[in-house]
Amino acid sequence: MSQLDERKVKILQAVIRNYLETGEPVGSRTISKYTDLNLSSATIRNEMADLEELGYIVSPHTSAGRIPTDMAYRLYVDSLMEEKVERDREMEALKGLLIETEGKMDKLLKNVAKVLATNTNYASIVSAPQIKGTRIKFLQLSRISDDQLLVVVMVEGNVIKNNIITLGQPLDEESILKLNIMLNTYLNGLTVEEINLGMIAGLKAKAGGHSDIIANVIDAVAQVISADEDMEIYTSGATNILKYPELADKEKAGELLSTFEEKQSLARLATETLSSGETGIQVYIGEESQLNGMKDCSVVTATYDLGGGMRGSVAIVGPKRMDYEKVMDTLKGMQTELERAYNKKE
Amino acid sequence: MSQLDERKVKILQAVIRNYLETGEPVGSRTISKYTDLNLSSATIRNEMADLEELGYIVSPHTSAGRIPTDMAYRLYVDSLMEEKVERDREMEALKGLLIETEGKMDKLLKNVAKVLATNTNYASIVSAPQIKGTRIKFLQLSRISDDQLLVVVMVEGNVIKNNIITLGQPLDEESILKLNIMLNTYLNGLTVEEINLGMIAGLKAKAGGHSDIIANVIDAVAQVISADEDMEIYTSGATNILKYPELADKEKAGELLSTFEEKQSLARLATETLSSGETGIQVYIGEESQLNGMKDCSVVTATYDLGGGMRGSVAIVGPKRMDYEKVMDTLKGMQTELERAYNKKE
DNA sequence: TGTTAGCACTCAATCCGATAGAGTGCTAAC
């Protein structure tokens, strides 16, 4: 069987480029004119037959042109693609946003999602940074009624969690004060992971001369700290995918939009991206993303690191024939912009 | 011109019922068999011609049956419709949810939206209760670093707002303590509206012997209290509308889904529903809802009142030919269930 | 006067065949 020589690569590249632009199967005559190879359509046809045999292109039916397979896309993003240079233009809008929404993480991320979606005309997914691994900066119990306490925990990055705990019986101000001091002394600066069961038991013993109540409060506090909320996911521009005919038929679009609505599996993807340890851009083509209804889509993901263990991910979802250069570029820009803006702020 | 006599009403009712079921234009022969009027199709035809003249039905083209106009739907929901009796069955699932998610308002409402959507097979919108008009139960300033204060405000209904304020210069613990006492003394039990500018000025004067800092802090606190966050909106089942062919074409569906994605105008609808003062069920048919892309939809809304001025709204969006009885019933059930569960909790 | 049977008519939907056009694979010549 024939191999991928230089000419074949050039032809394949031309096919992919053309298909990315038009979304239509591309024929031999088009390539013959499009490239600077100066080959007749007949020659191209022979080469294309080989490329088909090698699994890089397929034709939807006999008398149509060829379209790239996932394998071709893979080759393209891995080695054929040329990086774009000018990226700054589009990011200007974002900088403004980052400054405006300073301090409000949720609004910031919502905006990031929105900017990404409108900039690219694809759908975007942004995951809020995980607070695991971040350190507790501040912790406070407050009495709000006879038998209710408000627990406020602030971790690095100024993310605040709060919860109300209901006690079986009243607790006096003095005990609360003591507890406050003790909890801050022992827990401050620790990460959520470091506060394990043994530690909690120790705390109880230290404070526990008093009674069961104290133990209960400590348990509740521990629960507040370690309660891992399901990861916040912000999406935008999901309806953009309706602009691409190959994704817009009722069934596919329904599945895809449902996936965006649920957000469950998007969180899974985000977790995966983050735990892969990869800090660069990752591209999932077709079924690689393992997301429901996304077998005709590509997903490009990036991570961001705001310091102090606060890492989140950003992703763009579009048709397989998306403008990979632009998307990867936009994501890179967003990544640096986010990280820079945040480090400046702290 | 002829009037709406009893027989015409019966025929109209039959047309509507049939259309709600099938979604297809309904012809005279169908009605002739469907009803117990024992009239020939010819007679029905005459009557239908009259009904068309009166504006209750139209035919999409000459040789098709008739479909109800918005006017007919209006008449139907206002007076023709029969209330269903058995409502409890479906609400069982909800009760469980309400108990499970106790205390976490956002999760609760997300679940409410989900249950409504899956129960009805339409799209649902839930607005979080507005905190305007609710009273401040607890307020606390905490020092988290030399020049940063954490403000925590809890209002009736245990909704907590917090924000970090950055001071120009350090503030000692003692001043913070004093401020805490003063703020609680003067602001506790007041509603956001009652804390007006004059009051703030007064507070500043009372505490202001010290310096500008105090004034700044008070200003910041006032801002936290009165910052009206944009209304939280939870939606679910937006993709359900793709199940209804009359809404599923690319353009319409795109507009509709975008409206759901933006949530902006949904908030407007919620505000409107709430400020109308109406506590019952309201039905918007077609363009009445004034929402983008919803001219072929009906929207049924209800409000809920959790006490203490905490009122929010719940809505169902579906095709005009939705099962109004079921939807209104489900909403009513949700309303009582929500209110009951919440009152029990407090 | 209200109801009904009958009939001509209209219009969307469907099917069918013809046609055009794009693109291929193969062969033979260069």
Add this chain to the structure above:
DNA sequence: GTTAGCACTCTATCGGATTGAGTGCTAACA
């Protein structure tokens, strides 16, 4: 190895015929 040429395939599209549902109107009937 490359290219021109040709037969072939398959889709998309268009027009015409057909079908069927449903209407409006008229005339007869109770």
